Amino acid sequence: MKHESVETNAGLLIILTLAVISVGGLVEIVPLFYIDDTIEEVDGVRPYTPLEQRGRDIFVREGCYTCHSQMVRPFRDEMLRYGHYSLAAESQYDHPFQWGSKRTGPDLARVGGKYSNEWQVQHLIDPQSLVPESIMPGYPWLAETPLDYSDIDRRMVALKRVGVPYSLTEEEYEANVERFGEEHARMFDIRDAEDNLVRQAQAGNFDGNPGTVTEMDAMVAYLQVLGTMVDFSEYDDGHFAEFR
Template sequence: MSNPAPAQSLWARHAKIETNSILLLIGILIAISFGGLIEIAPLFYLQSTVEKVEGMRPYTPLELAGRNIYVREGCYLCHSQMIRALRDEVERYGNYSLAAESMYDHPFQWGSKRNGPDLARIGEKYSDDWHLAHLNEPRALVPQSIMPSYAFLSRTPLEYRAMADHLRVLRTEGVPYSDEMIEQSLADVRTQVDPDSAGADAFLKRYPKAKLRKFDASHREITEAEALIAYLQMLGTLVDFKLYDNKANLR
């Protein structure tokens, strides 16, 4: 501050910002946006944000329908899908979650609260029958459970006429659904619960490693519970951790 007269220090100039609320607001916004730019913007251009993995594919239409029910019922309020890189979590749930594993999630289901266990790797941990019985009445299997009963899911037929639109919306968000996947989306819902159907091979080509079976054997039609179980049974099963090199993606 070499300006001789009138003696006005930097401190005194700062008073202008502090005494004018609009100036202060603008100043705060500028300061915060620097933080945001540095913390958030690089995640969009850095190639290393999402790990390169083998096996990730978009959700099958049936899994997507189940996922929509998962979101609709607010499962994320009690169940996270994010195994953190902490010893107790890795020992209980398995390999910590990778960014790549939720790259097709719109919105992601990481969650912030665990009234129930983490579900990021629940796929194939329990049987389909268990999931159905547990959704119907959790306390029949886990006496101390505080989860509500979702018995209505197995009484409600799945509404999936708009499936192609769901896929189209996700495609605009960057999920690589092909035209063929969108065209076949209605049929694929039915194919996935019928392993003997004619379209099974083509379906598996579209969605490698998808699970083809009747997830709810006690109902002839496709129920909401069946879609939800199809979704739960694939969670965390796509990336083969025998092939994945954890050391290549240290963060």
């Protein structure tokens, strides 16, 4: 069959197009019926604490995702620069997730613990003071704006409805103790969300100002947890390849 025949016959072109789309769809869909889960089996991944979640909300609000992806792709050059490639399991509690390929700035999937709290604060206030070639704008108001956490319990309830295992009952709390440990289970208890948020902010003193809980506290708390939940040294090389 000549290609010209396909291009000049609308009916034939539609039929062949539908056939190609159908085959492509089957290739993508059929394997899903033969696997138990699309999430890797990995220890350590947990929901965000109330403070970290508010930081993530601010990260999204300020549009940081438009310049920074959170997805290390499984290519040698990316893993040499950023670390182990991203796992689906690491984003299972993200709504919405921050994957993508737009990188005006570096990928942030594994930025947690790479720099000190002080570095993160200064970088957010005046990026060029630490990275002269950076084109990132400053966000000095984060250090001056008190964090609004009056609705943190409602935010957590909304996330719970889409599958994040925050607890509202004693039974759910005990399930989280067994799954994540008592320390984290306390942080995931919606009934004490505000107290837990303030407690973590004061203990971490992320913005260097222990007198108040600011948006900077939340933002830095979020950045410092990115990529830190999975200890990849516990897994053999190639362990996660079977899930790809």
